[in-house]
Amino acid sequence: MNQASQRRDPHAVRRRGRVRFFMPPEWNEADVHRLRKAIIRILCVLSVLAAGLTAVATGAQASVPNRWGFAHVNLTSGIPDPAHQAGSWAPGFNVSVAPGGVGQTYVTFPQLAIDGGVVHVTAIAQTAYWCQAQKWGPVGADLVAVVQCYKYGGGPVFTPYSIVFEQSTGILPAPQAFGYVHHDGSSIVTQFNSAGPANSVLPVVAGVWNVTLPGLGSSGLAGNVQVTAVNSNQPARCKVGGWSSALGAQTVQVRCHNATNVPLATGWTLTYQRERAITGAAVPPKNFAYTFDNTPANPGPYAPVPPQVNYNSQGGTNTVQTAGLGQRLVTFPKVGVLQDHVQVTAYGTGPEFCNLVTLWNTSGNVAIVRNVVCYNGGTRVDQPSLSTYTSAF
Template identity: 30%
Template sequence: MRLRPFVLVVALVAALVPGVAGPARAAVANSWGFALVTDPTVASWTTLDTTRQWGSWKTTAPDLWAEGGKVSTGVFQVRFPRIGSSSLGIAHVTPVNSAGHYCAVIQWYEVTPDQIVLVQCRAPGGVLTDTAFSVMWTYRVSYAPTATTYAYLHYRDQENRVVHSHSSLQGMVLAGRSSTGTYQVRLYRVGAAAIPAGNVQVTAVQRQAVPRRCKVTNWMFEGTDILAEVTCYDQQGRVTWSDFTLSYHRGRSVTASLGTPQNFGYFHHWRYDANHNSVTGVGGNTISTVTPGRFTVRYPQLGVEQTHAQVVAEGPGPNYCNLAQPWTHVGTDAELDVICFDNAGNPVGSRIMAAFTSRT
């Protein structure tokens, strides 16, 4: 499938990063955290599920845990301790809900020394509704010319530019609006030559806190570049503008870390090399249909220690995908219960991209 021409509006990644890192940031370089909010009604600051959270702060503050609390109906804040990095990095969120709720990130910011991620969730039709969700945040400042790669960006529609980005190979990260609500992304040199390998995740970002969700319409490779088309929708299923985050990882965890975690996997419906398990290898994960629009994705031997999952829909139209319930460990395997919806919140078939990681 051919993607539409790019509107090139983003600067070289290497020019972006030095301006945001300095001596005060040195202790939080290459930071990340993930968490699961199972009860979106708890007061701030309640410790979140300790079996499904971890982060880079654990190396220096092992007794601390991610915390969270309800701000207002449908709005929840998560605090990752000791890894504050202003508005840098990116955040992803996946609803954990079987009734078609969807979530977006409002913003992320530092309250020294912690990192706060603010999330809004809505029911079909756009009404703010308390909803469980999984959330992650990562910030990279180092580069590593290895066989595994990672790149991310935070795109702001009003300015038609990427406001922060990173590429593990210091390649360019480009994005631009091709039409209202449709965006083209190009990540230079992070793909595998002539193979559609790796995993893409996308999350809507809405500082105005209006109903939005974004998805991957399509992605492909061109040489070793990754090309992706992102489309965003409002509560009526109409294509409309939105800020968003996008990340790509190949041969490493969705957290972007080059070392730990080393137990991770990602899955795509029909691209063999985009089905990867760090323990069992390429093609090592499986999917089965439970009912129309509902799937079980199984990651063999990855259900160890604290774990995390993100899911996004791929394809045309306003369909979107969630986790129907928190993922489970079956022996040493991990199982994701994925469910996809049409704009009205009815289950419907969809291609999916799912990312899973352990803390180790």
């Protein structure tokens, strides 16, 4: 059939680009015209939907969209402090706690069942106590973290503590950066890097590791680091032994000790944050802050430098001042909104460790940590430390 006869035959196969129409014998030219318009409308809708799905996928990749939760565990059984717990679960759920052995508690984060992620724990006590993670993982629809607390020397003891869990994927635009590592003492268990490359861990000597987070670098120190021991078999505590920044990577040294001051090969978690909350959520809260008390002999109040280690999401100036030997009062202005959370980590090459002497105070949009307290053995000492604060909002 030639083109002229094809135009004359209203029942012929018609081509429009790659789309072929077959016209049934009972159809006329008006029917074909309506069909063509309908197909064009459908193609337009599909094009819009495809563009929207691409935008959603790109946005999800550019965020850190997964699961998080925090709590102030002030009891061994039941629902802990409601003013200081929050998470990515739906409304109507709560964190719950169940007792284990002496000094051991099981913390259930509702609706967060997932493998991987990291846990950080900080003891809240008026003496030389610390808490460590033993393990965590999905149980049914929930995530359960097991926490064990000790006093210096290794005796198990219950003390209140703050705990945070988070698990992330995706890419972040610089200068924002977020990364973590869960290491079992010999190899990486799970990790995340918001720039995309894989983090690496190099053992140095017993109880010491160098952690490299490539792609998260900065021209000088910037951000904050938190470290927590992970051990199910014996007392262990870990800290930041050193930290350096370069344009290509952040390099952090992790140091761990046993129940006294002996270096210990143990598991640990590390989180690096820069202009992101410690929870690492997809849409970060409006209110969060962190600081590095790198001159603990300064009576203050002073604002740690460089400014990039003293970040406040609302533009406030965080300050640190002495509150007695080994005790530092940290103020986070403009960001104090319940429900909220604090973690602290000691810094330095020795066996010192830090905790919170009591629960922080949140009032008038100011969060006051009274106090970060550090120990060498059972003695309070002035010691550099890293503190991070976040609200759920």
